[in-house]
Amino acid sequence: MNFIDGLNFDEKGLLPAIIQDERSGRVLTLCYMTKEALSKTIEEKKIYVFRRSKGRIMLKGESSGCVQTVKKMFVDCADNSLLFMVEQTRAACHEGYFSCYFREIDDKGEVVISEQRLFDPKEVYP
């Protein structure tokens, strides 16, 4: 995995990674990976992220079971970010929506919920 050495992790050791659902093409979330999180992601073919609020790497979906299985992986032209196409289990967003981008900004600048909730967060994160 020589390409890892060429990646431009930032001063905190983080690299942004876009997660996209392979089947629907929906963009699910933007996360941040350390070199360790990226290595585990490649090794296990499941997305691992650096959770800034907890200060540690975590399997995405660790507590909810909503894991993301890696199907394809791309690096951008400047080695500044990654794109993963995944198979999403249930829903990506901790709010219970398939994508974290479930709020659309309409022409008037109003925030509109543009997809259906798939689970109630209270039942998944007790």
Added chain:
Amino acid sequence: MNFIDGLNFDEKGLLPAIIQDERSGRVLTLCYMTKEALSKTIEEKKIYVFRRSKGRIMLKGESSGCVQTVKKMFVDCADNSLLFMVEQTRAACHEGYFSCYFREIDDKGEVVISEQRLFDPKEVYP
């Protein structure tokens, strides 16, 4: 555009924005916007970015003509990033590819060019 006040711009005043081609679903690039770049993007319905190397906001495609026309706009669940669906003129990547994610990492960890070049950068950026 009240939602702008709720966005979590970072300590440098930047917010990441994922740019996706609406028609094909291809993720094109990840860029960074200041509040000013975002305001101009909304006003003109063309993507404006903060070009860190130049220290100023620029119309995406300013020199190449490869502008991105905004069709839809979404904000993530934590107000930490944006997703724009756009109509891409010609190609998004300064290397001449439709997407900046034209390099796939294969199972052996090798970098493979996974799409066709649409223009020769030398002819577009003299």
